Amino acid sequence: xxxxxxxxxxxxxxxxxxxxxxxxxxxxxxxxxxxxxxxxxxxxxxxxxxxxxxxxxxxxxxxxxxxxxxxxxxxxxxxxxxxxxxxxxxxxxxxxxxxxxxxxxxxxxxxxxxxxxxxxxxxxxxxxxxxxxxxxxxxxxxxxxxxxxxxxxxxxxxxxxxxxxxxxxxxxxxxxxxxxxxxxxxxxxxxxxxxxxxxxxxxxxxxxxxxxxxxxxxxxxxxxxxxxxxxxxxxxxxxxxxxxxxxxxxxxxxxxxxxxxxxxxxxxxxxxxxxxxxxxxxxxxxxxxxxxxxxxxxxxxxxxxxxxxxxxxxxxxxxxxxxxxxxxxxxxxxxxxxxxxxxxxxxxxxxxxxxxxxxxxxxxxxxx
Amino acid sequence: xxxxxxxxxxxxxxxxxxxxxxxxxxxxxxxxxxxxxxxxxxxxxxxxxxxxxxxxxxxxxxxxxxxxxxxxxxxxxxxxxxxxxxxxxxxxxxxxxxxxxxxxxxxxxxxxxxxxxxxxxxxxxxxxxxxxxxxxxxxxxxxxxxxxxxxxxxxxxxx
Numbered sequence: 001x002x003x004x005x006x007x008x009x010x011x012x013x014x015x016x017x018x019x020x021x022x023x024x025x026x027x028x029x030x031x032x033x034x035x036x037x038x039x040x041x042x043x044x045x046x047x048x049x050x051x052x053x054x055x056x057x058x059x060x061x062x063x064x065x066x067x068x069x070x071x072x073x074x075x076x077x078x079x080x081x082x083x084x085x086x087x088x089x090x091x092x093x094x095x096x097x098x099x100x101x102x103x104x105x106x107x108x109x110x111x112x113x114x115x116x117x118x119x120x121x122x123x124x125x126x127x128x129x130x131x132x133x134x135x136x137x138x139x140x141x142x143x144x145x146x147x148x149x150x151x152x153x154x155x156x157x158x159x160x161x162x163x164x165x166x167x168x169x170x171x172x173x174x175x176x177x178x179x180x181x182x183x184x185x186x187x188x189x190x191x192x193x194x195x196x197x198x199x200x201x202x203x204x205x206x207x208x209x210x211x212x213x214x215x216x217x218x219x220x221x222x223x224x225x226x227x228x229x230x231x232x233x234x235x236x237x238x239x240x241x242x243x244x245x246x247x248x249x250x251x252x253x254x255x256x257x258x259x260x261x262x263x264x265x266x267x268x269x270x271x272x273x274x275x276x277x278x279x280x281x282x283x284x285x286x287x288x289x290x291x292x293x294x295x296x297x298x299x300x301x302x303x304x305x306x307x308x309x310x311x312x313x314x315x316x317x318x319x320x321x322x323x324x325x326x327x328x329x330x331x332x333x334x335x336x337x338x339x340x341x342x343x344x345x346x347x348x349x350x351x352x353x354x355x356x357x358x359x360x361x362x363x364x365x366x367x368x
Numbered sequence: 369x370x371x372x373x374x375x376x377x378x379x380x381x382x383x384x385x386x387x388x389x390x391x392x393x394x395x396x397x398x399x400x401x402x403x404x405x406x407x408x409x410x411x412x413x414x415x416x417x418x419x420x421x422x423x424x425x426x427x428x429x430x431x432x433x434x435x436x437x438x439x440x441x442x443x444x445x446x447x448x449x450x451x452x453x454x455x456x457x458x459x460x461x462x463x464x465x466x467x468x469x470x471x472x473x474x475x476x477x478x479x480x481x482x483x484x485x486x487x488x489x490x491x492x493x494x495x496x497x498x499x500x501x502x503x504x505x506x507x508x509x510x511x512x513x514x515x516x517x518x519x520x521x522x523x524x525x526x527x
Contacts, residue, residue, distance in 0.1 A: 172516065174448045174452065174514060174516055174517060175455075175467070175469075175495065175501075175512065175514055175519065176467065176482045176484070176495060176496065176498075177452070177455075177467070177469040177471060177480050177482065178471075178480065179448055179451045179452060179471055180450075180451045180471075180472075180473050180474065182447060182450040182451055183447055183450070184447065184450065197416070198416045198417055199416060200414060200415065200416050202409060202414070204408050204409070210406050210407065211406045211407065211408045212406070212407040212408060213407060213408045213409040215409060217416065247407070248407055249407075316443075316445040316446070316449075316518075317443065317444055317445055317446075317449035318446070318447060318449050318450050319449070321415070323414070323415070353411075353414055355414040355415040355416065357415075357416070357417070359450070360450055362450075362451070362472055362473070362474055
């Protein structure tokens with residue numbers, strides 16, 4: 001009985017195990033992974049690491065090679081770009097320089113045209129005066145000014161109209177001598193040099209006892225002027241050595257030099273800034289001019305704007321003769337008015353006059 | 369009326385020496401400005417060169433004898449004056465001449481010299497066979513006119 005029981009139990013157990021196995025296999029069939037492994041011996045860790053290192057070296061070499069190539073290409077590209085940039089910059093600079101040159105040329109051409117225009121316009125009034133029955137005085141007033149009248153306070157730049165330099169291209173014979181071909185141009189800007197040997201400046205003074213003059217020929221100066229220019233764009237200067245002014249009385253000369261402080265202010269200077277012609281004061285046919293020179297006197301270091309009434313003419317030797325005068329008030333220039341014990345005194349106003357000769361300047365004259 | 373005059377009118381008694389000296393002083397003061405002449409340069413005398421000093425010179429046609437000797441220029445007229453500063457001429461009776469001109473050029477001033485022959489014909493002066501030039505004379509002066517200018521020469525001593 002017991003055997004049967006054990007047999008049944010055994011069978012049941014076997015069946016239970018079988019059912020359990022089948023159930024288990026059904027439950028876990030999806031979780032079962034079947035792997036097949038060959039029988040070859042497995043690598044050790046060092047070999048794997050070595051292999052990994054080799055692989056990494058290979059990769060690194062490849063990367064290095066690729067990187068170097070890429071950097072080389074990048075550098076080449078950058079160099080080419082830099083070269084292109086440099087060449088483009090040079091091209092731009094050259095273009096700018098070329099434009100500047102062209103601009104300068106155009107500017108010069110424009111100035112030349114302006115000068116020609118000014119010359120033509122300044123010539124127009126004289127031609128008009130010659131041909132028109134209208135009195136020259138009226139014509140001079142009604143004709144427009146050639147150039148804008150400069151401000152008395154602002155010096156006119158000398159480069160505005162270049163003085164005419166006498167041409168020496170074709171020498172001409174005169175009594176067998178070869179002379180430079182030069183001509184006097186009344187209606188063009190010319191540079192004139194004062195001729196000291198033929199010039200004098202001075203002053204007339206009045207005193208209690210008698211009147212007297214002070215005179216000198218130690219004069220220098222030059223001026224640029226178009227004598228026919230109604231706008232009177234004259235510039236220049238005239239100076240005399242104050243120490244050489246002589247009145248004919250030695251003691252008076254000594255006192256005069258003290259009053260003028262010639263030790264510290266050796267010269268009396270007049271700076272020409274412009275010219276205002278009289279109405280009808282420019283006669284191109286007779287080559288005469290009258291009007292007022294506007295400028296600044298400098299005496300004893302003191303400056304004051306003064307107009308000088310002048311008459312200009314051209315003599316037979318093609319020199320310009322300038323005669324003019326004006327009145328100066330000595331206290332304006334901090335010049336003490338001489339007085340002896342309050343009894344014999346000089347008037348504070350003196351008449352300053354000039355009698356100049358000037359010749360068209362040449363290179364040789366400028367070099368002297 | 370002076371102080372002295374009022375004293376006289378009022379009948380003050382004055383000593384003769386005092387009266388005489390006062391009169392002298394007053395007279396001197398009154399006459400002093402008259403005695404010291406004006407020393408003012410006349411307007412016409414301001415210029416160094418008198419205007420056209422040769423304007424009144426009487427010129428006559430030159431004769432051959434007028435040329436003999438040494439001359440220096442005192443005036444150059446016309447466009448030639450822009451560059452011709454001085455001229456010297458030496459005319460010989462034999463018909464030869466020599467000249468020197470101080471010419472101002474752009475690069476400086478230099479003498480030019482030349483020599484040749486001269487003749488005086490009825491139509492004028494001929495230098496080296498040139499066309500006739502107008503030649504006139506005045507006492508100690510010689511004037512030669514050519515196209516482009518006129519030369520006025522003065523006879524100088526041949527040292």
